[in-house]
Amino acid sequence: MTxxxxxxxxxxxxxxxxxxxxxxxxxxxxSHDRTVRALPPASFTAPAGMGPLPLELRPRADAVLARQLAxxxxxxVAMAATAKQAAMLGRIEDAGQAPARPGYLDCAL
Known part of the structure; x- marks a missing residue:
């Protein structure tokens, strides 16, 4: 190896x-989707002059890619669930603005 x-x-x-x-x-x-965290977004910039991926690191790179895709x-899926919850909350009326009507909010989502 050179x-x-x-x-x-x-x-x-x-x-x-x-x-x-x-x-x-x-x-x-x-895994902690019910916990609110404020994390700064991470940015990634590949180092200059990396050269080709060494063959012995290919399995590791493939595993990282598979995890990233998952x-x-x-x-x-989480964003779709959040949008669904936001839409549901948008339909819930304030008790003082209109007559009360039955509503259901599934907190398990």
């Missing part, structure tokens, strides 16, 4: 570490 290939491997390994930390943070937020899908 010095350049070693440098690429180190940079790729560090980059995958950052990507794994980001996806782990997103997974943690989704989190993205879970976020879509």
């Amino acid at each position: 010095a350049v290939e070693t440098d690429w491997r180190v940079v790729w390994a560090a980059t995958l570490d950052l990507m794994e930390a980001d996806v782990a943070a997103a997974e943690a937020l989704l 989190v993205a899908e879970a976020l879509v």
Whole structure:
């Protein structure tokens, strides 16, 4: 392995570490969906001059990608549920504005 290939491997390994930390943070937020947290958005910029992905890191990169795709899908589901809840709350009337009528709010969502 040449010095350049070693440098690429180190940079790729560090980059995958950052990507794994980001996806782990997103997974943690989704697992605690009833807890409100104010986290600053994380930005990711790939380091310059990374070179090609070393073959021995391909399985790890594939695993990170699979986790990212799963989190993205879970976020879509969570956003749809939030939109549904917001629409339901928008239909609930204030008791002082109109005659009371029966309503149902499923707090389990």
